[in-house]
Amino acid sequence: MFPSTFRVPVAPSLASTLAEYDLVMDGHTWAEPEVTRVRKVLRAAGAALVHRLADRLALDGCVVAALPSELSDDLLHRAAAGVVAAAGTPFCPIGGGRALWLDGTGQTGLDDGPTRDLGIELPDVTAPPDYASLLRLGPGPAGGGQVVVADLRSAAVLLANEDRDVLRRPVFGKDRSGHVRGVGGPMLPFPVLEDGPPGMSWIRWSGTLPTTATRGTARHSNASPRCWGSPRGG
Template identity: 35%
Template sequence: MTTRFTDPVRFTDPVRTVIPHTLARHLADACDDSVEGHTWSARNIAAARAIWAEDTAGAVPAALGRHTSRTEPDARGWTVLALPARMDDATLMRVAAAALSTLGAPFTSIDAGTGLWIGGETRPDADAASFGGTGAQGLHIDAPNVEHVPDYTALLVLRPDPAGGGASLIGDLRAALAETPECDRELLRRPVYFEGRADRLSGVGAPRLPFPILEHLDPGGRERVRWAAKAVTDPRNSAHRAVLKRFDATLARHTRAVALGRGQLMVCDQTRIAHGRTALGEQSGLADGTRRVLMQTKVAYDASAPAHNLHTAAGDRRG
């Protein structure tokens, strides 16, 4: 028996698409937390996509596809889905995975022993600029130094910073690249750059160290920007620091901040968007169990996924 949804999909602002509670509940009940290797299980993906294929539910993947389309030059390359905040944490993560299945196969490249999602509560003793730290985090794409950069990255807020900080930063890589002179592009295409390490990762191929900041992405001539702000200060890049600083400054001019609340899922196409964060607020008076909780996973592109096809179908109907 097919369940039909009567809750309208609400568009609260140009950034956030709301997933109604009835739809979210049905997705959560149809799926579980099982993974196969590092990827959300095929059964889960099929169950979620069957629900997204229904007429009313299809409005959400269509919106997701419209914002992250790789075929429309005006698509911004990122969006935020607002899940029902009153759901518990485990249910929110399951619904978020179901939402991501509209783009492809959700997976984790890091074996943390926690299933599909990595992350948790902010730790005051962590490196301030790290994923779980309290300081600002420079713009970057996840895993810029591997053979197969993850197609999408996704961040789910389970508890926002009670001190009011930690806004997400969105940097438009293509806009920055459009303002980068050809002489700098030539320098950035050289496979001479380093950033971090690429140890014990899954689903992303072999490490690439060093790697090019710019590389051709497809036969049409588009280029991927393998960007990480930490490359600017990495001592291994000392001979190339000037061009890295110039690109960093250009990208800063095409960056905006987005505050995320509980249950909000930010999705970024890593061929277009770099992400980061502002510093969290003052943490010294916050007890354990009250600090920000942020989870992350990734998605491998699947051309047959609902967001790509429902978006195309919606465009055909409009035409």
């Protein structure tokens, strides 16, 4: 459950229009001609939505785009891709599933139980995506619960110098499963903190202990310093 301040509703008429565009792929990326057509719609009928999404991302680094519940799962896949296209070119770094979206719960770890580790997407690559998106089509298999959204950059500012020194060491790891695409090369082990301007440090948190990757110690998480959530309905 996200606080209501994160929620940005997508008008049914706009969602239906976005759902008219096919998820034609160019490799692992949504084909540019389709993305261009979708952005024309967003600049016209969806301009207000784009501004609200941008405002929430700038303020909180996270937004929940609430899609209308009356759309079928197939149409929701398309409409959600259209919403994500407001932030960049949608792509899927992990093989499997349908076009931009992974199917089921087995590939994402969402059936692991009532609690899951806090982490970010793909911390162990040289070019992680700017945003991560999760499309929720129904209640969680564990019955739902609370979603923790952490502003990791703000948290990093509060760290003591000795803690920052520890997190700068390239000794952290994550058990990567399968081949990933469009995110640069592997980075194992990696530092949690990569220093930048104040408040802009890149953070690679995977929820694992400060040691190189050990099989079975990490689970997939859709929590991210900057993430999109696209639930059906409210």
